[in-house]
Amino acid sequence: MSEKSAASETPEAPAEPKRNFLQRIFVRSGKSSSLLLPILAVFSAIVIGAIIIAVSTPDVLSAWKGFFQDPLGALSITWITVRDAYVAILEGSFGQPTRIVKAFGTWRATGETRPLLDAFRPLGESLVLTTPYIFAGLAVALGFRGGLFNIGVEGQLFVGGLASALVGYSLKNLPWYVHLPLALLAGIAAGAIWGAIPGFLKARTGAHEVINTIMMNYIAFRLTDYLLIGPMSRPDGMPMTPLIRPSAYLPTLFPAPMRVHFGFFLSLAMAGLVYWFLWKTTLGMEVRMVGANPKAARYSGVRVSWITVLTLALSGALGGLAGACQILGVDHQMVRTFSPGYGFDSIALALLGNSHPVGVVLASLLFGFMRAGAARMQSLANVPVEIIRILQAIVIIFVAAPEIMRGIYRLKAIRKGEEAIKRGWG
Amino acid sequence: MPPVLALRGITKSFPGVLANDNIDLTLNQGEILALLGENGAGKTTLMNILYGLYTPDEGEIIIRGQEVDIHDSNDAIEQGIGMVHQHFMLVPVFTVTENVMLGVESTRAGVFLDRKTAAKRIQGISSRFGLQVDPNALIEDLPVGVQQRVEIIKILYREAEILIFDEPTAVLTPQEVEELFKVFRSLVDQGKSLIFITHKLKEVLAIADRIAVLRDGRLAGVATPKEATEASLAKMMVGREVILRVDKKPPQLGEVVLEVEDLKVQDERGLGAVDGVSLQVREGEILGIAGVQGNGQTELVEALTGLRKIESGMVKILGKDTSHALPREITEAGTAHVPEDRQRDGLILSFPVLDNLVLNTYYRPPFAKGISLKHDEIKKAGEERVQLFDIRTPSVFLPTSNLSGGNQQKVIVAREFSRPIKFLIASQPTRGLDIGSIEYIHGRILQKRDEGCAVLLVSPELDEIMSLSDRIAVMFEGKILAIMPADEATKERLGLLMAGIQEKGTAAVVA
Numbered sequence: 009m010s011e012k013s014a015a016s017e018t019p020e021a022p023a024e025p026k027r028n029f030l031q032r033i034f035v036r037s038g039k040s041s042s043l044l045l046p047i048l049a050v051f052s053a054i055v056i057g058a059i060i061i062a063v064s065t066p067d068v069l070s071a072w073k074g075f076f077q078d079p080l081g082a083l084s085i086t087w088i089t090v091r092d093a094y095v096a097i098l099e100g101s102f103g104q105p106t107r108i109v110k111a112f113g114t115w116r117a118t119g120e121t122r123p124l125l126d127a128f129r130p131l132g133e134s135l136v137l138t139t140p141y142i143f144a145g146l147a148v149a150l151g152f153r154g155g156l157f158n159i160g161v162e163g164q165l166f167v168g169g170l171a172s173a174l175v176g177y178s179l180k181n182l183p184w185y186v187h188l189p190l191a192l193l194a195g196i197a198a199g200a201i202w203g204a205i206p207g208f209l210k211a212r213t214g215a216h217e218v219i220n221t222i223m224m225n226y227i228a229f230r231l232t233d234y235l236l237i238g239p240m241s242r243p244d245g246m247p248m249t250p251l252i253r254p255s256a257y258l259p260t261l262f263p264a265p266m267r268v269h270f271g272f273f274l275s276l277a278m279a280g281l282v283y284w285f286l287w288k289t290t291l292g293m294e295v296r297m298v299g300a301n302p303k304a305a306r307y308s309g310v311r312v313s314w315i316t317v318l319t320l321a322l323s324g325a326l327g328g329l330a331g332a333c334q335i336l337g338v339d340h341q342m343v344r345t346f347s348p349g350y351g352f353d354s355i356a357l358a359l360l361g362n363s364h365p366v367g368v369v370l371a372s373l374l375f376g377f378m379r380a381g382a383a384r385m386q387s388l389a390n391v392p393v394e395i396i397r398i399l400q401a402i403v404i405i406f407v408a409a410p411e412i413m414r415g416i417y418r419l420k421a422i423r424k425g426e427e428a429i430k431r432g433w434g
Numbered sequence: 435m436p437p438v439l440a441l442r443g444i445t446k447s448f449p450g451v452l453a454n455d456n457i458d459l460t461l462n463q464g465e466i467l468a469l470l471g472e473n474g475a476g477k478t479t480l481m482n483i484l485y486g487l488y489t490p491d492e493g494e495i496i497i498r499g500q501e502v503d504i505h506d507s508n509d510a511i512e513q514g515i516g517m518v519h520q521h522f523m524l525v526p527v528f529t530v531t532e533n534v535m536l537g538v539e540s541t542r543a544g545v546f547l548d549r550k551t552a553a554k555r556i557q558g559i560s561s562r563f564g565l566q567v568d569p570n571a572l573i574e575d576l577p578v579g580v581q582q583r584v585e586i587i588k589i590l591y592r593e594a595e596i597l598i599f600d601e602p603t604a605v606l607t608p609q610e611v612e613e614l615f616k617v618f619r620s621l622v623d624q625g626k627s628l629i630f631i632t633h634k635l636k637e638v639l640a641i642a643d644r645i646a647v648l649r650d651g652r653l654a655g656v657a658t659p660k661e662a663t664e665a666s667l668a669k670m671m672v673g674r675e676v677i678l679r680v681d682k683k684p685p686q687l688g689e690v691v692l693e694v695e696d697l698k699v700q701d702e703r704g705l706g707a708v709d710g711v712s713l714q715v716r717e718g719e720i721l722g723i724a725g726v727q728g729n730g731q732t733e734l735v736e737a738l739t740g741l742r743k744i745e746s747g748m749v750k751i752l753g754k755d756t757s758h759a760l761p762r763e764i765t766e767a768g769t770a771h772v773p774e775d776r777q778r779d780g781l782i783l784s785f786p787v788l789d790n791l792v793l794n795t796y797y798r799p800p801f802a803k804g805i806s807l808k809h810d811e812i813k814k815a816g817e818e819r820v821q822l823f824d825i826r827t828p829s830v831f832l833p834t835s836n837l838s839g840g841n842q843q844k845v846i847v848a849r850e851f852s853r854p855i856k857f858l859i860a861s862q863p864t865r866g867l868d869i870g871s872i873e874y875i876h877g878r879i880l881q882k883r884d885e886g887c888a889v890l891l892v893s894p895e896l897d898e899i900m901s902l903s904d905r906i907a908v909m910f911e912g913k914i915l916a917i918m919p920a921d922e923a924t925k926e927r928l929g930l931l932m933a934g935i936q937e938k939g940t941a942a943v944v945a
Contacts, residue, residue, distance in 0.1 A: 289805045290797045293789070301782045306741065307773060308794040309762030 046360055049406035050374070057399040058090040061391055065089050092389040097396070100384025101377035103130040125266050130380060132266040136338060138376030140165070140347070142275035143330030144354030145361060145368035146282050147199075147323045152363040153286055154319035155299030160206065160221025161327040162351025163228030164199040168328025169335045170232060171198035173342035174240065176252025176335070187255040192332050199328015200321045202228065207320030211313035217320065225351075236344060248343040258337035269337030278326065279365040285322075286365075295319050327351065356404040375400060436499045438463045438627045439484075439596055444493035446479055453479040454490070455651040461596065466618055466628045468642035470635075472671055472840075472868035475648040477631045481598050485517045486510040497596075513596075516589025520601040522581055526574035530567055531556060534588050559590045564620045579610035586617065597621065599630035603637055604866065615641045633868055635664040636897075647671055672870050683884060685904045688717030689752075691857045691888035692738070697747035699730075699737045707733035709912030710747070717856070720879070720889040722903030722920075724896060724928050730912035731892045732774065735861050738890075739771050740764045751857060765794055767857075770850035772843075774861035774892070780846045783835040787827055788816040790834050790845050795853060815852070823848035824874070840871030847878055858882055861892045876902060896928055910934045 062068045068089050071082040104127070111123035144161045151158035172195035179187060206220035236247045243250070258269045286292040297305040298315045306312050330350060339346050357375060361367025382396035439461040446454040454476045461467050471477045482488045484495065486504040494501050497513050504510050510517075524533050531553045540548040540555075553569040560567055565583045573581060582602065589597060603611045618628060618641060632638060638645055639659045647654045647670040654670045669675060692715040699708035707730040715721045725731055736742035738749055740761040749757045751767050759767075773779040781790050792801055792812055800811040816830045825844045827837055834842060843863065850858070860879055864872040879902060883889050893899050899906055900923060907917040908931035915931045931937070 288807050288809075290802045290807060291805055293796055293807060297782055297785075297793075300784050301778070303779050304782050304793070307739075307761065307771070307779045309760070309765055311760075 045410055046371075046403075046407060049360075049403045052406055053399045053402040054094075056402050057395060058094075060398060061090050061093045061395055062086045064395075065391070089389070089391075093385055093391045093395070096385040096388040096391070097378065097381030099388075100130055100381035101134045103127055121263070125263060129265055130384070132262070132268045134373075134377040134380040135268045135272050136376075137379045138372050139269075139272045139275050139337070140330045140334050140350045141354065141357055141372035141376050142369055143278060143326050143333065144350045145357035145372050146275075146278055146365060147326035147330065148354045148358035149361065149363040149365065149368050150282055150286070150295075150326065151319060151323040152358055153299050154295040154315070154323075155302065156207075156210075156316065156319055156323070157218045158203065158221055158320060158323045158327070159218050159355065160202065160224045160228075160324070160351075161330070161354050162347065162349065163221070163225035164202045164324045164327025165331035165334075165347050165351050166225075166228040166232050167198040167202050168195035168331030169342050169346060170235060170240070170331075171195050171328070172256075172332035173249045173252060173335050176256035177250045177341070179256075180253070182255055184255045184257075187253065188258065188336070191252070191256045191336055192329065195328045195332025195335075196325045197328070199331070200325035203324015203327065204317055204321035207317035207324075210320070211316040221320075232342070232344060236342065240342070249341045251341045252336065256336060257340065258333060260337075267338060269333075271333035271337040274329075274333060276369065278329070279369050282326075283365040291315075291318070353400070356400070356407075360403065360407050374403075435463060437461055438498055440496040441480070441484070442494045442496060444480060444483060444490045444495075446483060446488060446490050452651050454483070457493070457648070457651075457653050459646055459653065461627050461629060462644075463627055464622050464625060465643045466622060466630070466641060468638040468645045469629055469631045469648065470633070470638055470645055470667060470671060471648035471654075472633075472870055475671070475868075476651040477648050478600060480648070481517065481600065481629070481631060484510065485515060485598065511592050511594070514594055515596045515598065516592060516594025517598040518582065518585045518589060518600065518602060520604060522585055524573045524581060524584060527572065529570050529572055530576075530584050530587075531569040533573060533584060534591050538592060555591065556587055559587050562624065563590065564617055579606055579613065582606070582610075582614070583617070595626055597626055597628050599628065601631055601633070601866075603632065603634060611637065633866075635667050635869075638667065639664065649673060668869050671868070682880060682902075682904075685720075685883070686718040686886070688886055690714050690716050691752055692890065693748075693750040694738070695748045695750075697734070697737060697749065698745040699733045699742055700745055701733055706745075707912055708737065711909075711912070711914050713907060713914060713917065715857070715888040715890055717886045717888050718883060719904040720883050720891055720902050721917075722891040722893065722899035722906045723909050723914075724899045724906055725894065725909035725932055727894045729909050731861075731909055734909070735771075735774070735859055735890075735892055738764075738859060739769065762794075768853075768855050769857045769859065770853065770855040772846055772850060772858070772860045772863045774865065776839075776843055776846055776865075781834050781842060784833050786831045787820070787825070787834050787837065787845060788812060788830040791816045791819050791830070791849050791852075793849060795849075819848040819852055823851075840867045840874075843867060843871060843875060847875060851878065851882065855882070855887060858887050858889045859892070860889065862894070863891070864893075864895070864898060896925060900925070900928075908932055 068082075068086050071078070071085045075082045108124075108127040111127035114120055114123045144165065147161045147164065148158055172191040175191040175194040176187075179190070182190070202224055203221075206215075206217045206224060209215045209220050210217045233247075235241075236249065240249045242248055258271045258274075260267060260269045261272075262268060284292075286296060294305065294310045294315050295318070297308065297310055298312050298319070302312050305315075331347070334346060334350075335342055353375060357368055357371045360371040360374075361369070378396050378400060382393045385391050385396070386393045437460040439459075441457060441459040444454050444457045444459075445452075457476070457480060459467075459480070469477045469481070479488065483490050484504070486507040486509050489505065495504055496502070502509075502513055504513065504515075507517075525536070528536070531549050534556055535547075535549070535552045540551045542548045556567070556569045559565065563586075565587055567576075567580055567583050567587065571580075573584065576584070586597070602614060606614060615637075618630075621628060630642075639662065642659060645657045645659065645662060645667065647657070647667060649671060654673075657667065657670070665675075692713075694711060694713050697708055697711045698706060701707035709730070711730075711734060713721065723731055723734075733742060737744050740756070740759050740763065744757050747757070748755065751764065751769060754767060756764050756767065765771075777783060782793065789796070789812075792815065796802060796807065796812070801808055801815070813830070819825070820827065820830060823844050825837075825848060826841050834845060837845065847863075858879070863875050863879065867875070876898070879889060879891070883904075891899065891902055900920065903920050905917055905919055906923045906928065908915050908928060910932065911934065915934070915936055918927075927937075
């Protein structure tokens with residue numbers, strides 16, 4: 009209410025203080041609370057996660073039953089349980105410090121690299137998991153900037169994976185500098201088509217892209233099922249494609265057991281490319297114009313229909329690339345289970361990163377590392393992996409509903425800054 | 435008798451801006467007080483404080499001699515203060531009764547809505563104050579003037595004694611304004627006290643009992659209609675002499691720039707909005723189209739700028755047939771368009787001022803090379819334009835939403851006027867602007883006309899049309915009823931035509 013009346017008569021704001029890099033990403037027009045928000049969200053998630061971990065561990069519960077007999081015992085077991093869980097997450101995502109140090113020692117002494125590689129494996133796994141998140145997050149972020157909700161990244165991932173796998177295993181005797189780019193292009197093209205179709209439907213008929221992208225997901229999934237059982241399946245009938253040829257692999261950056269592959273750098277390059285596209289090109293400006301105010305965009309001469317199709321096609325292309333890189337870099341064949349929901353998580357990532365490429369990369373790193381840590385948390389601290397999903401969900405809720413944060417931490421009113429993300433239904 | 439309302443020493447600041455600076459104001463029982471001031475003068479802030487939407491940094495609110503604390507609008511309502519906002523807060527798909535009851539529903543047995551009781555009460559208020567309305571009508575079916583009545587009933591329903599109106603006549607036709615003033619008189623006769631915020635000097639002199647003028651957050655003066663004139667009020671608002679009547683040189687006519695022949699355009703619902711319009715505009719002249727909003731002017735302008743499809747007829751700009759051209763082609767042909775809804779069509783409020791200054795030229799050199807944008811050039815041009823057009827903004831990188839209405843309009847004008855243009859369409863160019871900005875925009879439009887531009891001015895404000903135009907056309911229900919030289923036009927003549935009353939001996943016009 010107060011904002012509305014103020015808007016009609018806002019006195020001009022004072023001069024902008026110099027904004028550092030991170031502030032420029034997360035802050036629109038000098039409202040510093042916007043950078044605080046993701047940080048507070050993560051912090052809150054950690055706290056709530058701790059409570060949930062404690063509450064879901066039988067030993068802790070029974071200790072608390074006897075609280076009045078042994079208060080210190082209850083507190084200490086709670087602390088130990090939570091601490092172990094979080095330490096496990098950190099070790100699972102970064103690696104164990106002692107092991108790393110020891111491995112360094114071994115390497116200095118004997119020149120053996122294997123212990124070093126083993127010690128850094130968790131870090132590597134984190135980056136492996138981060139890679140598809142970055143592509144998928146960029147896909148959604150690009151869509152949001154254009155005012156479009158691309159919920160179809162999962163499906164675009166799948167067709168991208170299918171297409172790149174197909175090129176990967178069926179073409180023979182090609183040198184890698186031809187085969188690999190072709191496979192990547194196939195994935196990009198498949199994703200682009202998968203995005204362009206809902207884009208075209210929206211431009212022509214106004215049909216909302218949320219519904220159509222979701223429908224395209226289902227088509228992609230069933231198409232994958234069919235192809236993997238039928239035309240594209242392995243000779244022995246298992247529901248997966250044959251292995252792609254090594255000439256189509258995305259090379260790993262380090263020897264085994266590290267799985268970090270070139271796709272990681274490609275994803276960072278894509279983040280840079282998306283940034284350049286959106287803010288340094290005329291087309292990108294048109295995408296953002298349509299996202300911010302389609303009527304004014306039309307008045308300014310932008311061809312809104314064509315930009316709609318382009319935006320979803322580019323978004324789909326990034327989604328396809330996510331799938332392609334995952335296949336070409338990690339799985340080396342297409343299977344039905346190759347994606348644990350990267351496409352759906354990417355929506356949260358784009359929100360968390362404020363639809364800005366740098367924000368998306370940071371958010372993807374966060375999610376990738378949390379994911380990597382989750383497995384170890386389960387094996388070592390006996391805490392179920394779902395806790396990580398809960399933490400992720402809490403972060404998302406708090407970022408999507410800033411008012412909750414404001415209420416809890418008594419921040420000044422967090423102003424509306426993210427119109428591009430929060431464009432409503434229709 | 436003590437004044438029914440007194441504001442003492444009200445001070446309120448926002449980051450970097452002192453919006454209200456030690457303001458003292460009194461409202462007497464049964465009085466209509468007009469609050470006058472430019473955009474950014476602090477009037478809405480002051481009223482928002484009174485209505486509980488802001489809390490003052492310093493100062494007191496005294497109602498009937500008692501100091502009160504108002505923390506939110508509920509407190510204000512309890513104190514008998516009601517506010518009718520400029521942008522109505524009504525639910526279009528609810529009935530009048532439902533909207534009025536919303537929040538203070540009458541119920542049977544505490545659970546079931548009792549619309550009948552509410553409707554009866556509404557009827558009572560309706561007849562007491564002369565606010566005719568059908569309690570069962572849906573808001574979305576009602577004309578704006580009647581919707582406003584519903585807003586007034588809403589606050590009377592909550593037993594307001596002090597009524598605040600924010601720019602109440604901004605959305606009304608001249609006839610509806612007359613009706614509203616009758617309602618004001620009736621409210622005051624029954625003991626209510628009114629404050630209304632406005633820019634419109636003529637209305638203030640017509641209806642107010644006292645006038646308070648705010649300037650830059652301070653009370654610049656108080657006057658009565660007996661002592662004040664438009665000129666003296668404008669001077670108080672702006673702090674200097676203001677030119678209210680423009681000095682126009684006689685037109686230097688040139689080639690025909692715009693030719694429209696028998697144009698027919700439909701609106702969203704497929705009905706004929708423009709019904710066979712023909713006209714011509716030459717270099718160096720201003721053709722003003724007068725008419726109450728909603729008679730096809732919007733659709734006409736959209737058709738001319740390529741934003742709406744033409745059903746039949748022809749449009750030629752500088753000899754080229756642009757009947758089916760794209761907006762960009764029409765812009766590139768040398769056309770400038772100042773749109774009637776600047777925030778919706780003319781600007782992207784979330785974008786920095788810089789981007790809005792090149793909103794329809796960013797894709798051409800020097801602002802772009804191929805696909806890549808040249809930010810240095812954009813910045814250079816942007817800063818030049820800010821200087822040249824006196825746009826008040828601390829930085830060109832701030833979102834345009836930070837600017838006042840007048841400065842936002844200046845951004846659009848700066849953008850459009852910085853290209854070589856031969857044809858300008860100005861649609862309600864001074865809507866919602868303050869005196870200073872109006873003076874500026876009018877000056878710029880005349881300047882363009884003197885430079886040889888052809889100008890099509892569309893406005894429901896007769897004063898504006900009459901003071902700027904060389905020829906005046908009146909539009910009614912999609913047709914041009916008459917076109918006349920400006921010196922043959924009088925308010926009475928135009929008023930009749932605007933109401934659809936054709937003059938004797940004339941048929942629909944061929945330009």
